[in-house]
Amino acid sequence: MFYVFLILALFGTGIGLFPVPEDIIVLSAGAGIQQGLGNMFVVAGVIYLGLLASDFLIFWVSKEFGMKILNFKFVAFFIPRKKVERMLKFFDGHKKKVVFMGRFVSGLRPIVFFAAGLSGIKSSTFIAIDALAALVYIPLMLFFGYRLSYDISGLIGGILKIYHAIEILLILSVVFWIVLRLTKKFSNNGNKSGNCPK
Numbered sequence: 001m002f003y004v005f006l007i008l009a010l011f012g013t014g015i016g017l018f019p020v021p022e023d024i025i026v027l028s029a030g031a032g033i034q035q036g037l038g039n040m041f042v043v044a045g046v047i048y049l050g051l052l053a054s055d056f057l058i059f060w061v062s063k064e065f066g067m068k069i070l071n072f073k074f075v076a077f078f079i080p081r082k083k084v085e086r087m088l089k090f091f092d093g094h095k096k097k098v099v100f101m102g103r104f105v106s107g108l109r110p111i112v113f114f115a116a117g118l119s120g121i122k123s124s125t126f127i128a129i130d131a132l133a134a135l136v137y138i139p140l141m142l143f144f145g146y147r148l149s150y151d152i153s154g155l156i157g158g159i160l161k162i163y164h165a166i167e168i169l170l171i172l173s174v175v176f177w178i179v180l181r182l183t184k185k186f187s188n189n190g191n192k193s194g195n196c197p198k
């Protein structure tokens with residue numbers, strides 16, 4: 001029953017049916033392992049399949065139906081059009097990196113994976129990158145859930161630390177990307193000025 005709960009909860013949160021982040025489910029699964037509710041390897045496998053299935057469903061819907069699916073209010077509520085349009089700008093030349101990082105940013109995952117479907121990235125490539133990211137994400141979150149399950153307050157504090165660490169990583173990545181783009185822009189402008197006839 002524990003495994004059925006996990007697969008349904010992950011799929012539901014992954015596509016936006018339940019207003020709970022996937023991270024909470026995975027951390028809870030780690031706590032469940034510590035409490036003897038399930039086998040560590042089976043739990044990890046169930047979570048792996050659940051995450052990949054929900055991620056690919058969002059990607060496939062986007063790839064198959066495009067932005068017009070956002071005309072449905074239910075879909076647009078979880079995946080706002082404006083956020084998708086902004087996210088697509090980050091996919092310019094960085095598709096694989098954005099998909100990989102999307103697995104670690106709670107709240108942005110549906111938007112990232114929906115934008116990925118619009119970006120033209122191949123289904124096989126998306127699955128490979130998402131599967132690789134999940135191989136890092138799942139053991140890490142299960143470990144935190146397992147270790148912090150001894151103390152509920154510690155669990156909550158651990159979740160907040162994870163979120164803060166992810167936010168800092170995301171901000172630093174965006175800053176690095178902006179600096180890189182500006183450097184290239186100034187470099188190109190400098191080359192053009194140097195080539196102008198005197």
